[in-house]
Amino acid sequence: MDDAITHLNDLVEARRHGTGRYVGLTPEGPRVLAFADLAELCGALAVRLARAAAPGREAEGRRNVLIALGDPLAFIQCFFAASLAGLVPVPGPTRSLRHPGHRRRLLAILAASQPCLVVVDDAIVPELRALLPDGRTPVTGLGEPVEPRGAGASAGAHPGDATDAGGGRRRADVCYEQYTSGSTAQPRPIAIRQRHVLAQLRQAAEAFGESRDSVSVNWTPLFHDMGLVTSVLRPLWSDCTSVLIEPRAFAMRPECWPAALSEWRATHTSAPDFGYALCAARTARPQAYDLRRLVVARSAGEPVRARTLAAFSAAFAPAGFDPAAFKPSYGLAEATLTVTSCPLDAPPQVVEFSRGALERGRAEPATDPRDARVLVSCGLPVPGTTVTVRRESGGGRLREGEVGEVWIAGPQVAVVAEGEGEGGRAGFGTGDLGFLWEGELFLLGRGRDRFQVRGQNFYSHEIEDVVVAADPRLRPGRAVVFPAEASGARGPALVVVAELRRDTALLTDGQERSVVAAIVTALSREFELSAAPVLVPAGTLPLTTSGKVRRGDCRRRYAAGEFTGGETVAAGAEDH
Known part of the structure; x- marks a missing residue:
């Protein structure tokens, strides 16, 4: 099979006789999308996407389709349909536009990718259209989820039928455009070509021992490279079962x-x-x-x-x-x-x-x-x-x-x-x-x-691990440290901004001081570093869509005096 597959579309077509499946877990129960139905379902959807994208494509030559869908099975269908239509899928964040960080990221990806079409959940179509008043980029939803028609049914379109205006078959060399998480810089696009994807799928099948008998269960978001490759592409290659937990369900429970x-x-x-x-x-x-x-x-x-x-x-x-x-x-x-x-x-x-x-x-x-x-x-x-x-x-x-x-x-x-x-x-x-x-x-x-502090090298995440472990009232993974001089501060060697757990937001002044003292003591003991800790409520630190702290943004916000509402104490080892 390997030699015959040179494009993602070939893999979708090869799975017409596959036994694998995607299983989306929902509160109402599991929903199943069989690999054998992909070519039919996505072929029909490809025709819809091609028509919707035609104005931008024909007028300006744009081929990107930004896909920001919360339903994992709908995302999967749209991703493969875009490929079958000769377009380039661009996975985008799926959270509500009312969340400032997610709205900024979605709009940043939209501006950078210049898509000829944006596909989002039906509920946010009007809101996103309002944010794009020039009407240059069409925004659409998928409506009701597309369900399999059953064996032998015809969708009225075959994946190979997607043709350009001149009648030639469209097989985009770029498989999809992946944006980096943005933990150390602004998210940037990576053009993942067909050969890169197919090479990775062959490598992963060998490295992780994946086969038709495998069952993969994951919750990582599909618009991230880990979720997309692990939960969508690798199972299709191995023809196995992929069970998808909605990321929000994992976060809540x-x-x-x-x-x-x-x-x-x-x-x-x-x-x-x-x-x-x-x-x-x-x-x-x-x-x-x-x-x-x-x-x-x-x-x-x-x-x-x-x-x-x-x-x-x-x-x-x-x-x-x-x-x-x-x-x-x-x-x-x-x-x-x-x-x-x-x-x-x-x-x-x-x-x-x-x-x-x-x-x-x-x-x-x-x-x-x-x-x-x-x-x-x-x-x-x-x-x-x-x-x-x-x-x-x-x-x-x-x-x-x-x-x-x-x-x-x-x-x-x-x-x-x-x-x-x-x-x-x-x-x-x-x-x-x-x-x-x-x-x-x-x-x-x-x-x-x-x-560096006093000529010694330190790594942010190593110190941040010690910070959040210093007191059980601190929120795991929600602390940022940086040298005090980086923000113009005087005194202690480090600035520490740490979130409190949601269930400990209402601490007395004495309790806050004890948390700060625990941080100072831990950093002095482990690294002989003095610190100026700032405690902030849960949800304060800016994060990437994968939940990593955006350290650069934190430094800028600290310098601007935006982190308030907690105890600030400068103490610890001798200042240097």
């Missing part, structure tokens, strides 16, 4: 994820670190579930924390969860998704390295627990991929154990170094810092999120 893993006898799942941490903390009776069939629990999208792996493993041991199923991975939108992952037949490496040696640019095992930094391996490169570590200044390749910038090359990598063609030896510099150890990749953090 994290226990719905292990419940679905158990009910559907999942073999594969994927989520960021915070998802596993949330389930470990908020699942009341883990022994009620059965996770014995789970062979791949991929953790990616943010730093993988050893304590999260341990907490989830301990919590779900009564459910039969095997800790060896954890597969920490490294990936990014510029590489379609996955670059490295831990081997299928072994648990991930968790190693204590010397913090002092890492600051000097060298990885060495820790001999003193007080000097230890625990890191989790992100595994080996997936088939056909090369990972190297180079000097940040753009110099040559470093040896194993030396810290530098991670560079990647492979058939799934959509962005390459300036002046390099695809397959070029230099590949792509990711901006992530790390090192190779026994052939496996260990990450330290983003280069942009590293800063």
Whole structure:
């Protein structure tokens, strides 16, 4: 089959005889979209999309279709229909336009992608049209969900029937346009071509052992690369079952994820670190579930924390969860998704390295627990991929154990170094810092999120982890730190802005001071750093659509004096 598939449309057509399916979980019960029905359903919808997009396409040559649909099955149909119509799908955020952050992101993607058509949930069509008064870009909804007509029914259109004005078959070389999450910069578009997607699907099937017998259960949003590739494209390639939990359902009740893993006898799942941490903390009776069939629990999208792996493993041991199923991975939108992952037949490496040696640019095992930094391996490169570590200044390749910038090359990598063609030896510099150890990749953090105090290197996420663990009244994953001088402040070395949990918003002054003191003490003890903590209500920090704190925006808002409503105390170790 592989040789005959050179385009996503070929894969949709090949699944006319498939046995796989998408299952959307809703409060009313599961809804099923069989792979065998995709060509028919999406072929009919492709005709509708082509007609709606025609004015912008014919007048200005635009081909992008921005798709922002909350219903996962509707999103899937629209995504493949756009491809079948010779258009380029652009996944967009699906939250209400009344949420300022999501409205800004949607409008930013709309302005950058210049689509010839925008497809959104019916309820927000009028509101979005009002925000685009020039009428240059058509906005439409899908109406009622398109349901399978049954075996042998004709939709009146065949995927191969989508033709351009001259009668030629339309097969866009760009498979879709993916926007980065925007955690360290404004979201930017990555053109993922057909060859990148197909290469990644072949790699993932081998790296994660996916087959027709696999059952994948996930909740990550489909407009993110993790959700799109893991929940939509990879199951279609392997012809297996993909069960989709609505992200909002997971946010409201994290226990719905292990419940679905158990009910559907999942073999594969994927989520960021915070998802596993949330389930470990908020699942009341883990022994009620059965996770014995789970062979791949991929953790990616943010730093993988050893304590999260341990907490989830301990919590779900009564459910039969095997800790060896954890597969920490490294990936990014510029590489379609996955670059490295831990081997299928072994648990991930968790190693204590010397913090002092890492600051000097060298990885060495820790001999003193007080000097230890625990890191989790992100595994080996997936088939056909090369990972190297180079000097940040753009110099040559470093040896194993030396810290530098991670560079990647492979058939799934959509962005390459300036002046390099695809397959070029230099590949792509990711901006992530790390090192190779026994052939496996260990990450330290983003280069942009590293800063110096007293000549020592620190990484934002490492310090933020210590902050949120300092007191149970702080909200996990909702803190940001940066050097005080970055915002013009005087005194302590660090500024800390941390959110309180929603259920602890009404603290007394004395309680707030105790939380601040806990943060100051923890940072002094762990890093010998002084701090000026600011406590803010839940929901204050600006986030990406994947839930990551936007550190740059936080620094700007702090400098502008926008973070108020909590206790501010400057204390701790000697100021420097």
